[in-house]
Amino acid sequence: MICQECHQRPATLHFTKIINGEKTQLHICEVCAQEKGHMFPGGMSDFSIHHLLSGLLNQSGSNTVSFQQADQEKPLRCDTCGMTYPQFSKSGRFGCSDCYEAFAERLDPLFRRVHGNTRHSGKVPERSGGTIKLKKEMDQLKYELRMCIEQEEFERAAQLRDRIRELEQQIAHL
Amino acid sequence: MSFQNFITNAVSEWMNGNGEDADIAISSRVRLARNIQEYPFPILATDSQLEQITAAVRQVMEDEDLKRQGPFEFIRMDELTSLQKRVLMEKHLISPSLMADSRGGAVLLSENEAFSIMVNEEDHLRIQCLFSGLQLQKAWEAANQVDDIFEKHVNFAFDERRGYLTSCPTNVGTGIRASVMMHLPGLVLTNQINRILSAIAQVGLVVRGVYGEGSEASGNLFQISNQITLGQSEEEIIENLTSVARQIIEQERAARKHLMQNRRLPLEDRLCRSYGVLTNARIIESDEASEKLSDVRLGIDLGIIRNIPLSVMNELTIMVQPGFLQQYAGQQLDSDSRDERRARLIRERLQAAME
Numbered sequence: 001m002i003c004q005e006c007h008q009r010p011a012t013l014h015f016t017k018i019i020n021g022e023k024t025q026l027h028i029c030e031v032c033a034q035e036k037g038h039m040f041p042g043g044m045s046d047f048s049i050h051h052l053l054s055g056l057l058n059q060s061g062s063n064t065v066s067f068q069q070a071d072q073e074k075p076l077r078c079d080t081c082g083m084t085y086p087q088f089s090k091s092g093r094f095g096c097s098d099c100y101e102a103f104a105e106r107l108d109p110l111f112r113r114v115h116g117n118t119r120h121s122g123k124v125p126e127r128s129g130g131t132i133k134l135k136k137e138m139d140q141l142k143y144e145l146r147m148c149i150e151q152e153e154f155e156r157a158a159q160l161r162d163r164i165r166e167l168e169q170q171i172a173h174l
Numbered sequence: 175m176s177f178q179n180f181i182t183n184a185v186s187e188w189m190n191g192n193g194e195d196a197d198i199a200i201s202s203r204v205r206l207a208r209n210i211q212e213y214p215f216p217i218l219a220t221d222s223q224l225e226q227i228t229a230a231v232r233q234v235m236e237d238e239d240l241k242r243q244g245p246f247e248f249i250r251m252d253e254l255t256s257l258q259k260r261v262l263m264e265k266h267l268i269s270p271s272l273m274a275d276s277r278g279g280a281v282l283l284s285e286n287e288a289f290s291i292m293v294n295e296e297d298h299l300r301i302q303c304l305f306s307g308l309q310l311q312k313a314w315e316a317a318n319q320v321d322d323i324f325e326k327h328v329n330f331a332f333d334e335r336r337g338y339l340t341s342c343p344t345n346v347g348t349g350i351r352a353s354v355m356m357h358l359p360g361l362v363l364t365n366q367i368n369r370i371l372s373a374i375a376q377v378g379l380v381v382r383g384v385y386g387e388g389s390e391a392s393g394n395l396f397q398i399s400n401q402i403t404l405g406q407s408e409e410e411i412i413e414n415l416t417s418v419a420r421q422i423i424e425q426e427r428a429a430r431k432h433l434m435q436n437r438r439l440p441l442e443d444r445l446c447r448s449y450g451v452l453t454n455a456r457i458i459e460s461d462e463a464s465e466k467l468s469d470v471r472l473g474i475d476l477g478i479i480r481n482i483p484l485s486v487m488n489e490l491t492i493m494v495q496p497g498f499l500q501q502y503a504g505q506q507l508d509s510d511s512r513d514e515r516r517a518r519l520i521r522e523r524l525q526a527a528m529e
Contacts, residue, residue, distance in 0.1 A: 093341050116402060120336055128327060
């Protein structure tokens with residue numbers, strides 16, 4: 001399909017406008033779209049993931065409104081890097097890893113919107129992970145133990161039980 | 175080995191076209207975003223903090239395990255000209271954002287260019303691994319190994335509940351961004367691409383341009399990557415993307431078969447004409463070059479155009495870009511001279527491949 005405006009370039013953007021119940025279809029190329037201002041405000045070229053995030057963070061809703069009022073009085077601030085919540089919500093980026101703690105109460109809704117989830121379930125670093133890795137291994141072993149008992153594989157279950165005890169001791173000593 | 179090689183040679187290992195399904199899935203990439211606990215993220219870090227981060231990364235180069243993956247070369251962004259940075263970006267070794275904003279930036283490159291570790295991009299570290307064809311699992315394993323090596327030397331910012339803490343909330347958790355670059359002319363020619371792309375969006379994946387977020391898809395090349403980084407394990411993310419990529423490959427193969435069975439003559443005509451243009455043109459703009467290179471690549475895949483290895487097509491896709499052309503010419507070129515050089519380079523490279 002060729003662009004309706006310049007009749008030269010292929011149309012890559014397809015719009016349906018409905019004004020007073022009247023429907024108009026537009027098929028235009030990106031160059032003409034930018035010239036005619038059919039694009040998002042601010043233009044597509046500088047529209048990035050951070051704008052989207054910022055939009056999500058500033059969405060109006062009963063919760064957000066009270067947050068905004070609270071922010072005007074005394075905004076949440078990360079003591080480590082000095083970033084405030086309004087600054088974060090504007091830029092869509094944290095200043096340091098402690099911001100996650102400082103803004104914790106506001107982050108779950110954001111993570112749910114972006115990832116559909118709020119809890120990590122992937123890799124755990126050996127060092128900074130501390131006991132997490134051991135706890136994870138223990139959860140897995142406990143699960144296997146239940147399975148073994150259900151299937152009456154008692155020899156294997158005994159081995160697992162011993163390993164779980166070992167881990168419990170290791171965690172207690174850390 | 176000097177850093178000059180990364181800039182003067184077009185060929186990286188991922189371009190060899192030897193990987194699984196490399197005719198359609200050109201390359202697989204896995205990137206891990208990591209930050210060092212003690213420092214603010216690069217947007218807020220002072221110059222001296224950025225220097226300390228760079229120094230910490232350099233230290234890791236001495237690690238025996240890393241040397242086994244290497245050899246690696248350390249390149250500071252402030253030692254490169256803007257053209258040299260552009261060439262590294264065109265080869266996918268650094269991101270457009272590291273090219274544009276290089277404050278305190280550096281990159282650690284493995285000799286075969288399979289690994290590139292960006293320093294002080296949006297995060298302190300971006301460990302990237304790039305392989306030919308559909309090899310996401312292998313790319314993840316390799317990136318994971320390098321991640322483990324770094325982890326022996328530095329404390330990564332990590333939280334039990336949130337996982338790896340990143341500068342942007344879209345990367346938190348695993349910090350993993352896995353992607354497959356796919357050549358999908360069959361789906362474009364049979365008008366199925368939009369249907370497929372919207373289906374992809376519904377399973378939590380995203381389609382980006384060839385150079386990542388905000389870049390355009392040109393030459394029927396699409397980069398498909400995971401969107402979600404929190405709440406799924408790395409393995410789940412890799413498996414999910416691999417399975418979707420396999421399905422797209424199947425759809426693309428079916429579309430190509432359909433075209434060959436039902437529209438063979440017009441298809442052959444189109445692909446051969448494109449070949450004619452590339453082997454004869456004296457001036458060619460980059461959009462036209464990508465389009466015609468895509469046609470010729472399809473012609474090779476379908477056995478219509480013979481005697482040109484896929485690796486040459488991968489190489490040309492990189493070499494016809496503005497940065498590379500100017501590097502190749504050894505001088506800055508205006509747009510008209512680039513169009514002329516581009517045409518000449520393509521003619522010469524295809525000629526050499528045929529001999």
